[in-house]
Amino acid sequence: MTRLDRAHLGGLAESETLRLPARHSVDAAVGIVHLGIGAFHRAHQAAYTEDAMIATGDFTWGICGATQRSPRVREDLVPQDGLYGILVRSPQRAQLRVSGAVREVLSPTDQADLLTARLADPAVRIVSLTVTEKGYRRGGDGTLDVTHPDVAADLADGSAPRSAVGRLTRGLQGRMRGCGAPVTVLCCDNLPNNGAVVRGLVHDFCAALPTAEGDELAGWIGQHVTFPTSMVDRIVPATTAGDIAEAQGILGVQDRGLVVTEDFRQWVIEDDFAAGRPAWESAGAEFTDDVEPYEHMKLRILNGSHSTLAYLGALAGYETIAQTVADPRLAEVARGLIREDVIPTLAPAGQTDLAAYGDQIMARYENPGLRHRTIQIAMDGSQKLPQRLLGTVRDRLSAGARPTWATVGVAAWMAYVASERAADGRELPLDDPLADRLQSVRGLTDPDRIVTDLLTVRDVFGDDLPENTSWRADLVAALASVLPSKNTVGKARA
Ligand SMILES: NC(=O)c1ccc[n+]([C@@H]2O[C@H](COP(=O)([O-])OP(=O)(O)OC[C@H]3O[C@@H](n4cnc5c(N)ncnc54)[C@H](O)[C@@H]3O)[C@@H](O)[C@H]2O)c1
Numbered sequence: 001m002t003r004l005d006r007a008h009l010g011g012l013a014e015s016e017t018l019r020l021p022a023r024h025s026v027d028a029a030v031g032i033v034h035l036g037i038g039a040f041h042r043a044h045q046a047a048y049t050e051d052a053m054i055a056t057g058d059f060t061w062g063i064c065g066a067t068q069r070s071p072r073v074r075e076d077l078v079p080q081d082g083l084y085g086i087l088v089r090s091p092q093r094a095q096l097r098v099s100g101a102v103r104e105v106l107s108p109t110d111q112a113d114l115l116t117a118r119l120a121d122p123a124v125r126i127v128s129l130t131v132t133e134k135g136y137r138r139g140g141d142g143t144l145d146v147t148h149p150d151v152a153a154d155l156a157d158g159s160a161p162r163s164a165v166g167r168l169t170r171g172l173q174g175r176m177r178g179c180g181a182p183v184t185v186l187c188c189d190n191l192p193n194n195g196a197v198v199r200g201l202v203h204d205f206c207a208a209l210p211t212a213e214g215d216e217l218a219g220w221i222g223q224h225v226t227f228p229t230s231m232v233d234r235i236v237p238a239t240t241a242g243d244i245a246e247a248q249g250i251l252g253v254q255d256r257g258l259v260v261t262e263d264f265r266q267w268v269i270e271d272d273f274a275a276g277r278p279a280w281e282s283a284g285a286e287f288t289d290d291v292e293p294y295e296h297m298k299l300r301i302l303n304g305s306h307s308t309l310a311y312l313g314a315l316a317g318y319e320t321i322a323q324t325v326a327d328p329r330l331a332e333v334a335r336g337l338i339r340e341d342v343i344p345t346l347a348p349a350g351q352t353d354l355a356a357y358g359d360q361i362m363a364r365y366e367n368p369g370l371r372h373r374t375i376q377i378a379m380d381g382s383q384k385l386p387q388r389l390l391g392t393v394r395d396r397l398s399a400g401a402r403p404t405w406a407t408v409g410v411a412a413w414m415a416y417v418a419s420e421r422a423a424d425g426r427e428l429p430l431d432d433p434l435a436d437r438l439q440s441v442r443g444l445t446d447p448d449r450i451v452t453d454l455l456t457v458r459d460v461f462g463d464d465l466p467e468n469t470s471w472r473a474d475l476v477a478a479l480a481s482v483l484p485s486k487n488t489v490g491k492a493r494a
């Protein structure tokens with residue numbers, strides 16, 4: 001099968017449905033290393049970066065993407081000279097844009113030296129990350145889990161790091177010993193205060209090194225590395241074979257690096273860069289001194305409702321979020337959560353009209369072209385619940401309110417964890433780093449027992465929520481209403 005590559009670009013013509021990369025972006029010099037080159041980075045930061053390079057004519061911000069666990073993205077993109085399509089599906093139409101921003105792809109499991117060299121290259125001025133919530137290897141208290149085998153191995157031997165924080169920190173160490181030039185670490189994962197979180201984890205790594213080595217590295221990082229926080233938003237479901245076939249119809253060649261997304265995108269970034277940055281504002285990114293209100297807004301309104309819909313939808317047998325919000329009872333849960341529980345907890349985020357922002361998100365979910373699978377979003381719930389739903393629960397309880405809808409969201413996660421099958425009999429996979437711990441409730445149908453057991457997972461619920469007896473009672477009642485065996489909310493398709 002003929003693949004997309006530079007040789008084929010010349011034979012393609014731009015049209016209403018096809019946009020090609022600017023001549024210069026495919027020759028851009030590498031200025032950014034990205035750890036975790038998954039679908040989201042390719043559809044979001046890489047697109048902003050290419051637009052900024054084109055707008056300013058500064059083609060020194062090409063991207064070197066590093067895979068993390070599997071070499072698949074390298075195998076997909078290297079034969080394509082780093083080119084890949086971004087298939088933007090709005091409710092009205094689909095448009096394919098071929099991106100040239102990714103100039104190099106490394107697979108650090110077998111190219112550790114090349115990644116180390118890139119991270120030490122003075123031309124590289126930004127190291128960005130999207131390694132998923134669990135990829136940071138945080139323990140229950142939020143600090144680096146230095147007992148995790150990958151982290152422990154990276155602390156013992158820096159030559160071929162295996163963990164994301166190990167790769168980053170050992171890379172900074174190589175830079176300190178080499179060019180010594182300043183650099184910015186930019187986290188683009190869905191974590192609150194993500195810049196400070198990554199800075200803290202890097203410092204935890206340094207603190208676990210032998211004292212002299214760790215102190216020297218931490219001191220250098222303190223002076224030469226910044227960790228701005230950023231809020232990122234663009235819905236990017238996993239690409240399917242059907243998507244690749246559709247893009248092939250437009251391109252005439254196969255694109256195994258294809259990503260699919262919506263036309264909405266947002267990026268709010270703290271302007272704290274140690275060694276310059278692309279003019280991302282020319283591509284629509286917003287810079288601000290205080291990203292936190294935007295992060296809370298996005299994580300609680302979008303991600304909180306997304307996870308709630310994912311669990312309720314999967315339990316009811318819906319495959320996608322678009323199908324889930326087409327069920328008026330489930331859409332009402334998401335709307336209630338946004339309006340009645342989340343918005344009262346939020347501080348103003350610039351000029352954003354929070355109610356309109358929530359309505360816009362509900363409209364984005366309805367986009368039938370996105371086909372975002374409920375079980376993809378349901379994955380790793382133990383890592384997502386605290387920032388997506390439990391912050392809302394805590395803030396409402398502190399205000400003396402009853403977080404009815406957010407409690408349904410938490411109950412929906414519990415029902416998903418406990419249920420081996422959806423209402424229509426389809427299997428519900430439990431894909432979670434705490435799966436071994438969560439297994440104990442698998443197959444249970446008694447809401448009280450499930451709540452009792454899952455509330456003991458302190459990494460998720462802390463010490464405060466399990467002690468709150470009235471919230472616990474509401475949670476048991478909510479769980480009784482969403483369990484597939486007993487449900488009233490999730491029974492929409494029965
Ligand atoms: N997809 C979206 O809609 C979206 C939107 C906003 C933000 N994000 C953020 O981007 C992240 C990645 O999303 P994606 O769509 O690119 O997913 P993806 O599955 O396409 O890519 C995930 C990346 O994370 C790496 N990774 C996974 N587990 C890891 C681990 N344990 N240690 C180190 N690396 C690990 C993978 O190797 C891969 O490079 C999300 O978790 C989220 O924080 C995604």
Ligand SMILES: O=P(O)(O)OC[C@@H](O)[C@@H](O)[C@H](O)[C@H](O)CO
Binds near residue numbers: 234303
């Ligand atoms: O990518 P995850 O697994 O962290 O979360 C799944 C979705 O909720 C998330 O990716 C949203 O699509 C995204 O945050 C929208 O900007």
